[in-house]
Amino acid sequence: MTERRAYPSDLSDARWALIAPRLTAWRQARTDARTALGIKGRTPIHDLREIFNAILYVNRTGIAWRYLPHDFPPRATVYGYIALWNKEGIFTELNYHLTGLVRDHHGRTIEPTASIMDTQSVKTSTNVPTGTQGIDAGKKIVGRKRGIITDTLGLLLAVIVTAASVSDNAIGNDLLNQATTIHPALTKTWVDAGFKVKTVEHGATLGIDVEIVTKDPQVKGFSVVKRRWVIERTIGWLMQHRRLVRDYETLPGNSASMITMAMIDNLARRLTDETTPTWRDAQTT
Template sequence: MERERPYPSDLSNARWELLEPVFSTWRAERRGNGLDIGRPPEHDLRHIMNAILYVDRTGIPWRYLPHDFPPWETVYGYFAAWQQEGVFNQLNGLLRRLVRKAEGRDAEPSACVLDAQSIKTSANVPAAGQGIDAGKKIAGRKRHLGVDTLGLLLAVWVTAASVSDNIGGIHLLSQIAATSPRVTKAWTDTGYRVKAIDHGARLGIDVEPVHRDPATKGFKVIPRRWVVERTFGWLMQHRRLARDYETHPHRSEAIIHIAMIDLISRRLTRENTPNWRDT
């Protein structure tokens, strides 16, 4: 259904041109595999993605989608399928390479920054998937992030908050080594200890914890580490990420990928990103 007035989260024509080839290829492959035989597509993929971005941006439950979007069951079904089949990962990688080229960088990064963020959860998140971050005194989940030196997402792993940064770092380094083999350097905070450093060395990645000057008082921007802290700030512009609302951790990872797709597609088309605090 076409709307007379689009939502601020809707894809512009320029942003849709960036994403459309990936979605069209996905649909063509499904037809080629016989998954859509007898069921001609009912909904425009751009409208489906607009609905997913609306949820990500506003933080509403799926069942509360406005009626001018396709039915919420349909939207969630596409969201789940795209997550399972790696469409969001593929889009994030494509857009990241385009941004890096536009910034005069090599398409593939050679260095990364790792960090973790503990976040509270909503009531629908199973207790078995939660934990307590003893250091930050937060009960919930933890988002382990690996980004390049522009702050663009390379790897994400969502766990219980009780999982240590060290274990998260080992998992992220393995992901990054598999998907970004040119990476040979990683900066971290001091929560990443010997096991993560040794694991990085085995993968050919030099892991360097960046220490805060103990003589410094108050807020101080820490070299290298500020890049990933800024990425966490970008993500928090999406209300769906103000807490962890997803029943399954892999769905949480997909929501993070969607937020980054939203952010960097706007960056490529030079569109402003309205902040939810101002709307």
Template sequence: MTERRPYPSDLSDARWELIEPVLGAWRAERRRHGLNIGRPPEHDLREIMNAILYVDRTGVQWRYLPHDFPPWETVYGYFAKWQKDGVFPQITGILRGLLRQREGKGAEPSACVIDAQSVKTSTSVPAAGQGTDAAKKIVGRKRSIVTDTLGLLLAVLVTAASVQDSAAGTHLIDQVAVAHPSIRKVWVDGGYRQHLVEHAATVGIDMEIVQRTPGAKGFSPLPKRWTVERTYGWLMFHRRLARDYETLPARSEAMIHLAMTDLMARRLIGEATISWRDPTSTDQKHVPG
């Protein structure tokens, strides 16, 4: 691989060691099934991941990838294959387990939090995949995520913004019940309906709706639920997520998993996440990763 000047989004050696086994196993499995072209891979997997992280972190279009990365068509091709094969949730799950254990918790959570965020979409998103969030007056898509009590991603679902929170929540509850059978408690906000509470009970999960204090004005963190709000803040350090640019909802979900992979890997090895604020200001230079 030709040496190039590193970008801030590049994987350090320590972070690459965390995710390389998953990508290496993916490539080995494809070779075993004869899914690779009949010649050795031309591009290094680390460079492919660096290019994908560059897109996720900077928000640049695929075609505008710097020329010292592999060709954008190759990078996007790997991104699409990894999304289809479930590679990104697999990496997220491994890092989440390691981080939870480092925080003195079990690898699998017993409680979680669900929340939704509506975002505007770009012109690349088909009109059929968009909708209007009547409450927030946003035309676009809705990201519904499930996190553990540390704010680490468990599941994500991207839909049209017109989809009700409870409808997306039903799908996520079913997904979490299968993928994380240890979960017995979930907190949501007042946007979720009582029938979702009843549905959660059918899969053995106690759902609690956390309401705002009557008459409260402005922002006030709600007990248990503030962790998922903080997660959305973490995700926004990745400019690709400032708006939904992905044609397919599944690719939007992959971008969210990528952002969490970046955040968790940095936290595991003690690397700070660089802020987009004024880099010359000493107190704004880095934020906890």
């Protein structure tokens, strides 16, 4: 890795050790595939750790790609790796692997059986194509909608990003399909009242009991809602990554990858007992 001053978002040696095997294997597999076909490609010159650090930097700080510091690999190179890793499911694989390690660390089975599902509508930046946006009439937001499903620890199991106009039911059905493909042991999920009968019925066809949890109508103002508070906390974790406060990505798939990257960062820090710096932390000089 090129010697430079470390950024707060950089991977520590311990966290890189959790991620390096999969990325190294991915690069070697691509090299072997080209060799088998007799294709002579250029030897990669950029360090995988530095590429990953660059993605984390953008994710954590929320800067535009053109402002990526010059001591990282070129922004076009980093963005190209994001596209490849997104297409080949590398982010999903890393999240799956680290989620299993965290669950084991907490004394849980590797495969979750229960989950919580929710959606979040966010505004988009001016560069986002209008064809991938929509209006969430209920929340009066023009932008995109994120659908996430977590386990009972709040760890991300699946994510989908759509136009904000897409119904919670449609997102819920797709999320359940995705989550059960990755985590076939799932048998239960809790949702809010935004999900209707269609999601409950679709869950039943997949062998999942979908339970709608509503707020106590007698309680006014804020209150902690059973089960659903877990996923609300997860959304709070994700919002510590400024790139996610608004949707800046041209492609919805890249938006989903940025959400998964934020969770990968969270999981790796949990496993190494490192905290995520926030604006409240004391600043050092």
